[in-house]
Amino acid sequence: MNVHEQFADDLALLALGTLEGAERAPVEAHLRECAACRGELERLRGDAALLVFSASGARPPARSRQRLLAAVAREAHRAPAPPVRKWAWWSALQWAAAAAVLAMFFLLVRQNDRLKRRVNQLATSSASEPQLIQARQLITALSASDADHFVLVSRKTSPQPQGRAIYLARSGTLVFLASNMPALPPEKIYELWLIPVSGAPIPAGLFRPDAEGTGSVVQPTLPVGVEAKTFAITVEPKKGSPAPTSQPIMLGTRG
Amino acid sequence: MSRAASDLVSTDAILVSAIRSGDQTAMAEIYDRYSNLVYSVALRILGDTGAAEDILQDVFMQLWRNPHAFDASRGSLPAWLAVISRNRAIDFFRKRRPETEMEEIVVSVEPDMVRGAEWSLLLGKIRGVLAGMPESQRLALEMSFFEGLTHGEIAQKTGEPLGTIKTRIRAGLIALRKACTR
Secondary structure, three states, rough: OOHHHHHHHHHHHHHHHHOOHHHHHHHHHHHHHHHHHHHHHHHHHHHHHHHHHHEEEEEOOOHHHHHHHHHHHHHHHHHOOHHHOOOOOOHHHHHHHHHHHHHHHHHHHHHHHHHHHHHHHHHHHHOOHHHHHHHHHHHHHOOOOOOOEEEEOOOOOOOOOOOEEEEEEEOOOOEEEEEEEOOOOOOEEEEEEEEEEEOOEEEEEEOOOOOOOOEEOOOOOOOOOOOEEEEEEEEEOOOOOOOOOOOOOOEEEEO | OOHHHHHHHHHHHHHHHHHHHHOOHHHHHHHHHHHHHHHHHHHHHHHOHHHHHHHHHHHHHHHHHOHHHHHHHHHHHHHHHHHHHHHHHHHHHOOOOOOOOOOOOOOOOOOOOHHHHHHHHHHHHHHHHHHHHOOOHHHHHHHHHHHOOOHHOOOOOOOHHHHHHHHHHHHHHHHHHOOOOO
16 A cells, blocks of 8 residues: 555545544645645545535525625625725716726826837837837827727626727727736636627737736737727637637627 | 526626625625525535524625635635535534634635536536445445534444445545546
């Protein structure tokens, strides 16, 4: 019997939380040294968790929901006032909309400043002509009166995640900024799609939000002159996909 | 919009994220999705509707107070909530103070394993494995999981040798794994 087999049965009991007393200490000491057994313990916990589903079928009384939501509301009032409650004279919807606009405004200002600095840097350095053209196209797209603007919001929950796409079809220029996006597991990424008036969705860039939930796609490679019906976001494998592999989590409306 | 589509749009991770910013409607949505499961687990362990209701409240209030404890990359929300319900109910049953903090619970069920059509398939597999086990093995597994009994306590109840109980419990868990990863 090797050392792993010696602890195999005890790992199952540990996963169930029922290994006690003198038997627990040597297993825990072994786990500190053995990555394989730590992995097996995690798998056994997953196996044990499957058992909870065998218990499903009962339904709590309706009063439980009311009781919980009343308790949640009471605690919400007692909690230290975050911004949404500090401005209680606004409705939640107005606040959310205003916050989203403000957040987007600052994002756009930041992005605009960054782009202008980039243009200036390129103008005074030995940057190549294509880079200069690219940067100027971006500024033009951001300020063009005929650029299409799309606002992407979650289709069900209150408007936490939001994206704004500014797209100039005549040059194929796109700037997309997103805020409040939920974090993704490492193997997944958000993919932006240009949905043309006719034809299949066109990949329009990948992005992974930062710690604050902010992400952007700036001037991806797009064909010139494609009229956009809207934009959409899906969650894709980390290298992206040539065509959507899941339903959109966000869809655009013209803003 | 179909339930499956709305699930895609409004994922558990987005709802938990909304709870983190104090969104009470997100809390109601999570409750509507998983209260049956959380309540069922507590009721199975305690056999008392009033006590199960208290556990249900406790589990969801813990989520409201500390939504950061849930890490979507480490497992599915329903499995996580249900395991907390199981642990709280066993603590209550055995009159213990809660031994496990919410943050410490790792449930490595695949995040999307319990969604939509896969749910009934998974449930069928789990129930099939349990029904197909020798009764002594199923009882040992259920006494350990749903009653929180140690192998010593199970051996005392059933009159079986300690080593046999331990081996049956592990073999039962591995059988579940094999059935559900096929």
